[in-house]
Amino acid sequence: MDRTHLLNELWEYQLKFGYISEKAISRISKKLKVSIVEVESVTTFYHFFHQKPTGKFIVYLNNSIISDIKGHEAVKAAFEKETGSTFNEYGDNEFSLFDTSCIGMSDQEPAALINFQPFTDLTPKKVKGIIDSLKNDENVKDIASKTKSKIQYHPEGDKAIIFRSYEMGKSIREGIKYSPDEIVDKISKAKLLGLGGAFFPVGYKWNSCKNNEADTKYIICNADEGEPGTFKDRALLQYLPGLVIEGMVLAGYATGAKEGIIYLRAEYQYFKKRLEGLLEEFRKTKLLGKDILGVKDFDFDIRIQLGAGSYVCGAASALIESLEGRRGEPPVRTWSATKHGFRHKPTVVNNVETLAYASRIIELGEDHFLSLGTEESPGTKLISISGDVAKPGIYEIEYGTPIIDMLGIEMSQATSPYFIQVSGPSGECINNTEFNRRICKEDIMCGGSFMVFNRTRDLLNILRNFMEFFKEESCGVCTPCRAGNYILNEKVKKMQRGLASQEDIKEIKQWGNIIKLSSRCGLGKSSPNSLIYAVEKFKDYFNLKIPPTNEFLNVEFDMQDAVQEFDSFIKDTQPELDK
Ligand code: SF4
Structure with a gap:
């Protein structure tokens, strides 16, 4: 066993004992032959690993902006009232309460996870009912909400590519009619773009992995969707998981990879078992495993790796670090994952939605895909x-x-x-x-x-929520991102207090550009976007909030003068005080 098992080992202790003790760290260190310091540093990196004892029930309440506008504060107060616990504090209560960022339920907010089971559309009354039931020893799973995202088809009917009927194995059966080169060619012709946010051409990625000779290659499905406000990957994995699995199998066939890993965000672990059951069904029907569908040497299998709570792990390079049992800090990379990825082997990392589309393109044909959308972004x-x-x-x-x-x-x-x-x-x-x-x-x-x-929403409140999010989620290895996002957050707070001047707007832009230009990964490079765009596009709003000149703020503050003034004040008042 090597350190790639580290997250699983930590999860075992976390789920069994509610925290990871020093003893546990020492045992894991011996078992995996990783130093205690390193195990500790990994443990402290991830949001869902605790080093202090927690209660029987751990509540993670989403504090995203959507939760906020749907009543988060009242729900948070209700949790504290009904449980007698305080958020983000460890105690000996049987309920431990923690804030967390978006849990992929923005269509059903406010939402929380209790022992990693979802509870949606919360109200103070609903919270009372849930806590009463838990105190009466009802099973968490039994009282959890059945998540119920509404799926809307647009355009209607035939034009839908993803949300149309699904037949298990259809795209793999279609795929094996072609050679691996032809599969890559079809994906390239369809101009499929990576849908995790970077929009990198998928055909190019698959081709590069295919051309890199190696004894082992990997296909990783990035199911770590963490961008606040998104929940499409969750819905895909809940309603059409077969499409995603088939996309991975086809990527394996095209590139020569034999091993697939679904990196599932910890927030979605309530459907991990169901996914594992489906993988088993795929194996039984020869759609996974050895000689898939009877094609000699077409071997491919998939396992699920649970993440542990870190937004930055959604970036491919950080995700690979995490899979290798390290802190999910994006490394400085001079190579691409398709050359040196997981375990330094050629690796394709595609997100859930991308793989589902790859599967449909093979099933329906690239012409179907190309008949929709625009010239540069078909489908x-x-x-x-x-x-x-x-x-x-x-x-x-x-x-x-x-x-x-x-x-x-x-x-x-x-x-x-x-x-x-x-x-x-x-x-x-x-x-x-x-x-x-x-x-x-x-x-x-x-x-x-x-x-x-x-119009009733407070723009500064929205921006502050965004900046708080980046301040929390920055992994901290590079200074512009670590310090810069803190400064931008302070600037928004200053505006909210009515103390900002036009000079602060100038500094927001300057700082924003510094962070974007000098940060190492996508988090830092994009974190100032919301603020920079907002001050540009909502000028009237900011002009109203911030006067063109602020006389009070422009008064120069002289420390020496202030000290002298204070000294003379003390001298003058001391005799009075001595009386
Ligand atoms: Fe970490 Fe931010 Fe640097 Fe990315 S940009 S590596 S999140 S500190």
Whole structure:
């Protein structure tokens, strides 16, 4: 056993004892032959590993902006009242409460995980009922919500690529009619882009992995969707997991990889067993394992690796570090994963949605895919719409769809939309002069999160939530990201207190650019986006909040003068005090 088993070992202790003790760390260190310091450093990196004892029930309440606008504060207070515990404090209560970032339930907020079971659409009354039931020894699983994302088909009928009927094994059966080269060719011709947010051409990635000779290669499914506001990958894994598995098998066939790993975010572990059951069914029907569908030497199998709570692990390089049993800190890389990836072997990392589309392209043919969408971004895209809309859910849209249509009566039915955040906090905001913009490569791409806010929402509150998120999630290895996001967050707080000047707006832009230019990974490079775009696109709002000059703030502060003034004050008042 080597250190790639480290996360699993830590999970075993965490789930069994509620925390990872010093003794446990020492045992794991001996078992995996990894130093105690290293095991400890991995343990402290991940959000869901605790080093202090927790109660019988661990509650993680989502504090994302969508949760916030749907009543998070009242629900948080209810949890504290009903359990007698305080958030983010360890104690000897049987309930331990913690804040957490988006748990992939933005269509059903406020939501929480209790012992990693989902509880959605929470209200103070509902919280009381849940806590009473738990105190009465009811089973957590039995009282958990049945998550029920609404899946909306758009365009209707035949044009849907993902949300159409599914037949187990159909794309693999279709795929083996072609050679691996032809499969790569089909994916390339379809111009499929990686849908985890980077939009890298998938055919290029598969081709590069195929061409790199090695005894072992890997296909990794990135199921660590953590961008606040997105929940499409969860829905895919719950409703159409077979499509994702088949995409992995086809990627293995095309590249020569024989091993697949689904890196499943810890927040989604409540359906891990169901996924494992499906993998077993695939094995039984010869769709996984040795000589798949009777094709000699076409061997491929998949295992699931649970993450442990870290947004940055959604980045491929950090995800690989995590799989190798390290802190999920993105390394400085001068090579691509398709050459030196997991265990330094050629590796394809594709996200859940990308693999589902790859599977459909092989099943339906690249021409079907190319007949939809735009020149540069053919096909359709899954979008998670949440916020101030009557119909939150997952929408399959054709690339090129205008934002106004997504807000309209046929789709999400937004109410007085004012501020739209496309692609989550790391993306771009849209104001109401831009609703005719289209979701496509020629205009604005969307990774999947589409959050709508109406006029009653406080823009600074939204931006502060985003900056708090990045401040928390920065892994801290590079200074611009670690310190810069802290500074930007302080700037937003200063604006909220009414103490900011136009100088702060200038500094936001300067700091934002420094962070973007000098950070190591995608988190830092995109974290200032929401703030930079907002101050540009909502100038009227910021001009109202921040006067053009602020006389009080422009008074120069002289420390020496202040000290002298204080000394003379003491001298003057001391005799009075001595009386
Ligand atoms: Fe870590 Fe931020 Fe640097 Fe990325 S940019 S490596 S998250 S500190």
